Amino acid sequence: MKKIINDPATVVEEALAGMAAAHPDLLKVSYDPMFITRADAPATGQVALVSGGGSGHEPLHGGFVGAGMLAAACPGAMFTSPTPDQVSAAAAAVDGGAGVLLIVKNYTGDVLNFETAAELMDAEGTPVHTVLVDDDVAVEDSTWTAGRRGVGGTVLVEKIAGAAAARGDDLDAVAAIAERVVAGVRTMGVALTPCTVPHSGEPSFTLADDEIEMGVGIHGEPGRERMKLVPADDIVEILLSSVTEDLPFAAGDRTLLFVNGLGGTPQVELYLAYNAARKYLAGKGIEVERSLVGNYITSLEMQGCSITLLKLDDEMVSLWDAPVHTAALRWGV
Amino acid sequence: MAGCTASDVVAAVRAMAAAVAEHKTELTHLDREIGDGDHGENLAKGFAAVLTKLDAATPETPGAVLKLVATTLISTVGGASGPLFGTAFLRAATSVGDAAELDGPAVASALEAARTGVVARGKAEPGDKTMVDALTPAVAAATATADGGGDVAAVLAAAAAAAVTGAADTVPLRARKGRASYLGERSIGHADPGATSVGHLLGALTPGAA
Numbered sequence: 171m172k173k174i175i176n177d178p179a180t181v182v183e184e185a186l187a188g189m190a191a192a193h194p195d196l197l198k199v200s201y202d203p204m205f206i207t208r209a210d211a212p213a214t215g216q217v218a219l220v221s222g223g224g225s226g227h228e229p230l231h232g233g234f235v236g237a238g239m240l241a242a243a244c245p246g247a248m249f250t251s252p253t254p255d256q257v258s259a260a261a262a263a264v265d266g267g268a269g270v271l272l273i274v275k276n277y278t279g280d281v282l283n284f285e286t287a288a289e290l291m292d293a294e295g296t297p298v299h300t301v302l303v304d305d306d307v308a309v310e311d312s313t314w315t316a317g318r319r320g321v322g323g324t325v326l327v328e329k330i331a332g333a334a335a336a337r338g339d340d341l342d343a344v345a346a347i348a349e350r351v352v353a354g355v356r357t358m359g360v361a362l363t364p365c366t367v368p369h370s371g372e373p374s375f376t377l378a379d380d381e382i383e384m385g386v387g388i389h390g391e392p393g394r395e396r397m398k399l400v401p402a403d404d405i406v407e408i409l410l411s412s413v414t415e416d417l418p419f420a421a422g423d424r425t426l427l428f429v430n431g432l433g434g435t436p437q438v439e440l441y442l443a444y445n446a447a448r449k450y451l452a453g454k455g456i457e458v459e460r461s462l463v464g465n466y467i468t469s470l471e472m473q474g475c476s477i478t479l480l481k482l483d484d485e486m487v488s489l490w491d492a493p494v495h496t497a498a499l500r501w502g503v
Numbered sequence: 504m505a506g507c508t509a510s511d512v513v514a515a516v517r518a519m520a521a522a523v524a525e526h527k528t529e530l531t532h533l534d535r536e537i538g539d540g541d542h543g544e545n546l547a548k549g550f551a552a553v554l555t556k557l558d559a560a561t562p563e564t565p566g567a568v569l570k571l572v573a574t575t576l577i578s579t580v581g582g583a584s585g586p587l588f589g590t591a592f593l594r595a596a597t598s599v600g601d602a603a604e605l606d607g608p609a610v611a612s613a614l615e616a617a618r619t620g621v622v623a624r625g626k627a628e629p630g631d632k633t634m635v636d637a638l639t640p641a642v643a644a645a646t647a648t649a650d651g652g653g654d655v656a657a658v659l660a661a662a663a664a665a666a667v668t669g670a671a672d673t674v675p676l677r678a679r680k681g682r683a684s685y686l687g688e689r690s691i692g693h694a695d696p697g698a699t700s701v702g703h704l705l706g707a708l709t710p711g712a713a
Contacts (some may be wrong), residue, residue, distance in 0.1 A: 203578075249539050250581040278681045282586035282624060286577065312675075315684040370531070372538050389539050391685040 171371045178368040182225045182245055189232060193497050196236045203253070205260035206232045207242045212266035217335040217344045218242065220261050221328060223274040223280055224249040226367065227388055230325065230467040233498030239332035240273075240496070248367045249389050251279035257287035259269055261296060269297030269341035273347065275320025276304040299341055299391075301348040303327055305478065307416040308385025308393025319339060319387045322430045322478035323355035324389045325466045329499065333492035347489070352482065356413045358393070359476030360405055361386040363434060365469050384408060388432070388469050402439070406446040409477045414454060421455030426462070426490065428478035433468035435475055437467075440464065443475055451479075460490055466498065506604030512568040513557055515708050521549035522707035523700070530703075533696040537683035542696040549580035549588070565605050569596035569613075583681055584697065587625050587634065594620030596679060607658040611642070611649035612660045614662055618642045625680065632678040632690065634697035640665040641705055656709070663705040670698035 175181050183201060187348045190199040190206075198207050205222070212218065222244030226286040232241035241264035244252035261270045270291065274284045291298045306322030309315055314447060331348035339347070364373040374390040376382060382405070385393020394412075419425065429444040431437075444463050451458055459482055467476075480486070493502030507515075523530075523546050528546040528639030553575045562568045569592050577589030598616035605613070627633040644665035645658045654663065671694065678690035679708055681697075 246581045247545070248542070250541055250545060251579050251583075253581050253585055255578045278625070279585075281580035282583055283581065286586050308686055314679055314687070316680055316682070319685070367540065369544055370535070371538075372535070374535075374540065387685060389682070391539075391682055392689070393685065 171366050171368070173366070175368055178371070181368050182247060183223070184311070186232075189497070196495065196497055197232070199424045200259070201373055202243070203256040203259050205242055205244045205256055205263070206235050207260065207264050210237075210238055211241055211264040213241065214266045215268055215338070216266045217268045217339065217341050218261065218264040218266055218270045219273060219328065219332050219335055220257065220264065220270055221324070222246065222257060222260070223275055224251055224389075226395075226470050227467050229465070229498030231466035234325070234328050234496050235503070236494070236496035238336045238492060238494035238496075239328055239499065248369060251277065251283045254283050254286035254290055257284055258290040258294075258325065261287070261291055261298070262294075265296055269299065271331065271335070271344050273324065273331070273348065274300055274302050275324055276302050276317050277319060278316050280329070286444065289353060292303055293383070301327065301331070301345060301352060303352055305352065305355045306359075306387065306442060307356050307412050308334045308358050308387070308417070309343075319391070321355040321359060321388055322428055322467055323480070325430075325462070326355055326426065326428065326478065326480050327351045328484055329494060330489045332494070333489035336492065351486065354417070355426065356416050357476050358412045359386050359388070359474060359479040360384050360409060360434065361390060361432065361472055361474035362399070363473040364390055365433065365472040367470070372374045382474070385412075386474065388467060388483060390449065390469060390472065402442055403446045405447075406443055406477065407450055410450050410479070413477060413479050414456065419454070419456050419481065422457070424457050424459045424482040425451070426460040426480040426482055427451065427458045428462040428466075428480070430467055430476045430478065431465040432472040432474040434471040434473040434477065435463060435465075436441040439462070440475060443477070447477055459487060481487040506606050507565060507610065508604050509562055509564050509568055510610070512565040513562070516553060516557065516568060516572055518707040519704045520554050520701045523547050523550045525597070526700070526703050530696050533694055533699055536693040537678060537686055537690045538696060539682055540627055542700065544642045545580045545582055545584055546700055549576045549585065552579040552661065564603060566596045566601055566602050568607040569593075569599065576696050587621055587697070590620040590624045591617035591638075605655065607652075607654050608651040610655050610658050611645040614638075614645045615642050628681040630676060631680045632676040632683060632695045632698075633680050634695070634701045636673045636676070636695065637669040637698035637701035640669040641701070659705065659708045661703070663709050666705045667702040670694055670702040673698045
């Protein structure tokens with residue numbers, strides 16, 4: 171393992187300290203329990219969006235804390251969900267009187283801890299609503315699994331619901347928009363290499379030099395199959411055909427196309443994949459109205475990408491375009 | 504033997520912490536096979552925090568000890584293990600109430616309550632390849648032993664033996680809950696880390712309770 175770290179046990183705390191020092195205008199950091207809030211929290215009268223999950227997926231979620239997006243993020247240990255006391259303390263710190271929306275990715279640990287946190291908040295009288303993101307089409311949603319994982323679609327849910335909160339929608343309305351994004355978004359990812367969690371020191375799985383893992387989750391969990399490396403056009407076709415067949419997306423649909431790097435993939439390959447995706451969608455008559463390309467929900471240094479497609483309507487477009495000012499996403503301000 | 508007091512439960516919890524520390528690497532390796540490779544690390548971190556709390560406080564009843572373990576695990580472990588093991592201890596604490604001493608039937612009832620809590624929280628059933636596959640036979644054995652007049656030591660010994668067998672029996676199963684479920688057929692052939700840790704935790708109680 172070769173990483174820029176001091177001690178595996180203090181990676182998250184030291185990274186948080188760096189983040190706080192780099193963005194004093196945007197965010198504040200609490201260390202015990204650990205959470206990140208908007209510098210200007212609580213925003214009075216605004217629904218507060220709180221999310222979180224294991225560390226190692228940066229910029230998700232701390233990079234999306236700020237005006238127009240999350241009010242708070244709770245980082246767990248590497249690839250491990252945060253604990254209920256983190257979530258409830260973060261929620262208490264950012265509740266501006268209009269209630270709290272918890273945005274949770276569908277992983278067993280995240281679901282259990284946020285569920286427990288919601289019970290705590292409920293007991294304290296804080297209005298709380300939970301939205302579960304489960305956009306990964308690589309996983310069969312059946313009694314045979316814990317259900318579809320929450321992956322790239324999470325970023326879009328946080329941006330669009332965050333804009334709804336910023337314009338003053340009440341808790342039910344913000345939750346409803348978040349649910350609409352969840353209903354209309356699908357994702358699938360591919361890994362070219364594994365990653366190494368600092369405290370473990372060993373790669374999360376092994377792939378031969380000419381192998382790729384198709385349908386991978388954000389911790390390297392497998393999805394559909396291990397296969398030989400093929401050209402980018404073919405990789406994108408496998409990812410996007412799975413995504414478009416699932417909802418399904420049809421000719422004439424307006425979409426947001428999000429090509430996400432898993433942490434170890436150069437921008438040039440992401441843009442190349444984006445180009446391949448545009449060609450594929452054009453061939454299907456699916457219209458791309460908005461785009462996002464870059465590393466937004468990662469798995470440490472894993473090479474690979476995910477492709478996310480969201481079916482848009484006018485309201486989602488205007489909420490997507492609304493101003494956002496966070497460490498990792500910023501426009502309109 | 505006499506009933507089990509708060510100080511006996513503290514000794515039992517210390518034995519569990521030692522067992523988790525001893526098997527940390529094994530549990531993490533098992534978790535790397537079918538999960539995300541942090542089960543041993545996280546559980547060890549949680550029990551280390553429990554020891555720190557026990558050094559600073561002296562809970563007066565078995566229930567108070569169990570509740571301290573529960574809240575500490577929930578707030579330090581994270582992942583799925585924190586809420587699941589935490590819920591198990593919390594329900595056991597509720598089951599024993601403020602009794603000063605526990606007899607065999609009380610211990611069996613506490614284990615039953617723990618299992619019920621884990622099932623409710625994790626929504627797993629026997630056969631899903633989870634800690635429930637160790638807890639379920641452990642509860643059955645504990646209950647049968649208590650019903651037969653067994654004391655605390657006998658109840659715990661029966662529970663531990665059944666849990667270890669239950670954990671081993673998860674090897675041929677296909678995971679249907681948790682992160683291992685994403686592996687589908689590839690989860691077959693590995694012992695479930697959560698079930699294995701239940702075996703270690705209950706196994707640690709056998710000598711201490713005798």
